[in-house]
Amino acid sequence: MARSSSPPPSARPVGSATRGTTNPNRLRRMDRWIAATHGPQLRRTADPVAVDLGYGAAPWTAVELLDRLRTAHGDTQVVGVEIDPERVAAAKPYERDGLTFLHGGFEVPLPGAPGRSPALIRAANVLRQYDEAEVVAVWARLCARLAPGGLLVEGTCDEIGRRHVWVALGPEGPRTVTFAARLAALSTPSDLAERLPKALIHRNVPGEPVHAFLRDFDRAWAAAAPYGALSARQRWIRSARTLHAAGWPLTDGPHRWRQGEVTIRWDALAPGGTGA
Template identity: 35%
Template sequence: MSTLDAKTRGRTSPGRLRALDAYLCRFEPGLLTRTDGPWAHGVFVDVGFGEHPWTTLESAEAFRSLHPELSVVGVELDAARAQAAHVHAGPRTHFRQGGFELPLTADEPARLVRAMNVLRQGPVERVPEVHHTLGRFLLPSGLLVEGSADPEGAVLTAHLLRRPADSADLPPTREALLFHTTFRHGFAPWQFRDWLPRDLRRRVRPGEPMHAFFESWNQVWQHARDTGYTLPADAFRESVTRLATRVSGVVVDSWLLDSGYLVWRPDGGVPP
């Protein structure tokens, strides 16, 4: 256990991260299916799967619809949880005890590392170092996904961090911020605030870029509702469409909007 690691409650629910799986399958298929050179052995790593490995197994099923031979490694800091998950292991599905210093072998480079709901506690100052540590295990242009979701998976946000293609020494680039809602609890932009990645939650205050982002989103959402878009899904779609005219980097894509996703990909990366 490194000084970066901290135990979590480890409670999760089936389906909590299915929306994230769906996004990655649609927008990162090359990352999941690439098999040239070292990518032939590239694995998906799920960090901190908790008491039960439901999310790891669900992701394995989703990603193998694109890459049937994909190897999956579930990592859990708690040794008892890791041992209990072995009942679900198979030739291409592995469960190991470990933390942010991932327990991968030399011939298991990571194409995708997911670390959801594992940084919600602890000092915010450690987040960049965790990102850098996890990023070292990625193949060039590999992806680190780190963020939070509510227990049901109704509200989710995540950093999308890309390892630079030309340097293993640099930290992963803060490429985009992903938001998703199922509308189970209705919709308002401020619902995402408490589920932002750990390093952004304290940045939602006047004068900060995240506060300006949410203020703009809330304004266009209110205007959408005032002009007849009263259903949550309709208000969401219209608000994101209008937000894209105010905030650079907001991705307008029909599948994303219809499915409750917002992707913010600002020039220069997501501001700290």
């Protein structure tokens, strides 16, 4: 995917406003995953700037992203970008060292030198209102803004962050899909289907890889029921082991599974693919 430079400040923002729904700690699962998996790359980055794209009616998620990423790199800077100027004005009092709020959209404006590129863009609950056909173009536009080695994380979660699914993309395109949940509140893994990103949520039908994956995840979860006597975490880990043994290309292991996560290669779930 070709890279693009930052637009001039006077350019009209690209995109449309979201509902703006937000809550403190809503994106904690995504943040912790980013800090753990992208932290090494942030530490190698000369300009560790991250963007919270479409942070909503209140700036909590941008504030929290800065705190969590600074556990990986103490010089991380976070730029909250919102297409609604009133939301930007409301967030300005929360600015501090390393935290800035700007008016913008999918063009991803950044403060400083023209052409500056982010090491990370996080877009949570932003594309849910768009048509599925628009997703690939938005992904391409955002990935083109990334610095070399940068990461785009785009996904959806519930209002209090108990269920979350996201896609991780590099400048070359989508890499992985992560399913994350508060396991004590999870009945079956397929409960996460309602939080699939826009690129996948309409593909949870027979014949599509994501449907087959969630079906197999539910079967593995049912077979692992005896492990629930130990804990929901042990049941989840056993289920992930079963999925891996069945040929689903999971990219993580027990350390992340213990966090209530499972990450799988994008190409195994991509629409129209064949799955495991």
